[in-house]
Amino acid sequence: MLSIKNLHALAGEKQVLHGLDLEVGAGEVHAIMGPNGSGKSTLAQVLAGREGYTVTGGSVTYKGKDLLSLSPEERAREGVFLAFQYPVEIPGVNNVYLLKAGLNAIRKHRGESEMDAFEFLTLVREKMKLMQMDESFLNRGVNEGFSGGEKKRNEILQMAVLEPSLALLDETDSGLDIDALRVVANGVNSLRSPDRAIVLVTHYQRLLDYIEPDHVHVLSGGKIIKSGDKSLALELEKRGYDWVKQEAAA
């Protein structure tokens, strides 16, 4: 589904990714862990097509297409979804407007008809229930005045409504209370299917207790320096990153 080869990228003026390789197959869940500042969010932003992040080398192929040549909205319509580490507050743009406009843009791209108001509301209500979100959130500005945890939940609500093929979750677990973590994990798990892939960026094993990854990677210094199965996350939790870095340097 996603094939990243030797990716080099700048965040602003700074070279952050130094030859990153990653293969994600359909149906798989990957966890990316790594020290602060190692380039995890940069990778996520590059994949989502954020301006100000410049690819200086390598390639990214998604469903056989050159992902990097697509605009952010084309990527979204092709099924790429990024849950932001820091979701953006947009006062004056309704949450429900964003959900509807996003969903209809994606459906149109797929050659499907726009959803009517009733179908749409039924769908959104069902997903809000899954996320245990009050319906009053629908008519508030996007993330406006939401608490940290509410913002993260809202990201997953959007994901649940838009049903992407490739979901990139950047520290969606940070800032969540214990119950919310379970709710968010439920939301993510409900999306798991053989034709979808999920990439989780996280610092903690906790999330991986709920969403079991098939592969775990360590991103450090702008590269994947070690990959393993879920036991790698447990080991990192116990031992930190130094030993992996030393191993990679050797």
Added chain:
Amino acid sequence: MSAVDAKATAAPVERYQAAFDARWQGNDELTALRRAALDRFLSTGFPTQRDEAWKYTNLRRLETRSFTSADASALDAHQPDWLTTTGTRIALVNGHWLPALSSQTAQPPGVTVLTLKQWLQRDPAAVASYLKEHDQLTGNALEQLNLAFFEDGVVVNLADNTILDEPIYIVHQSTTAAAGRMSHPRIVVRAGRNSRATIVEHYLGANETEYFTNSVTRFEVAAGGAIAHFRVQQEAPRAFHIGHIQTRLAKDARYCVHDIQLGASLGRTGITGLLEGAGSHAALFGLFAPMGNQHLDAHTHLDHIAPHTTSEEDYRGIAGGRGRGVFNGKIIVRPDAQKIDSRQSSRNLLLSATAEIDTKPELEIYANDVKCSHGATTGQLDATALFYLRSRGLSESDARAALIRAFAESILSTIDLAPVRAALEKQIDERFKLANEAKA
């Protein structure tokens, strides 16, 4: 000054004199008033940028045109989109009343709605004395021009304690027959004690037609009265539009205006609020959105004459293309006017590198026990928010339109007349979607 300039400034004097002589003869009291007003206009001429109140708005383009008085005319083939369909509608087409397009519902007792001409027919002496009292000494050059040339308008009288639930909707439509013509509509609203009414003014024009609208709207609100005023300027793209609003507020009277400027090549509204009675309150909400080569100027002047008076102003400007916007907010607090609370905010959004908005708060405070705050910001669309919306599948133009609409929404959401609010939201969406597509 070069010789060329001298000639050009002499020209409008002759042109307006000729236009006047062609339209108004006779020696009755009103014509004499008109003539005196024309003389005052001709002696000062159009305001220039040396005049502090016109610092950012150059009327040169208007000055070089020669407009003559517009005649009564039928409507062009297509009907305008009404802003609201309930209540009383009075249509002025090219400055003249068009009964066929107007619809008068039965007014509750205590409410009189007349055209200015009807009032003139009934009581010319009253009209003359009203105009004398209110216009002769006050009023800038362009208000004098209106007094000299006005054809018709609307007069609303509300008796004490009259509550009017339905709005009075005044449509100013310019048609293709208005090409090269000017109209000077005049609205007079006199609201008695504890009376309440909503006045909607809507200015529209036929595409491709160049014309000049120079309107005067006056409110006198007696003690405890309340007026809600919606003024939507959607003139044709080549039009010139200057609007003057003057409101006098007695004790505990309230005036709330929504000053929306979307149309015209060169447009300006000047709002003067005189807070003459203690406890009176003026609330000014404005939205101006110059695109292309438009120049739109929102000029406000609030005079806290009495103590315990309050005012709030919230203006937003959105400029794209080579559009120019101006917000000027003057607030005067008189020496004896203690316990004043006044708040002014001007926020502006620039959509292109060639757009410009000048904002100028002017506070003149002569009393010491006052609370006056003002703030102005100018910025661009938030790139992070744009990316966030696009990352959810919205096209760049939809994402921009959503953010622009959100910016305008803080003004539009204060409009409690649902059909007007809905019509304006639609206008704003279409306007900026179109602009974005043209840009792409």
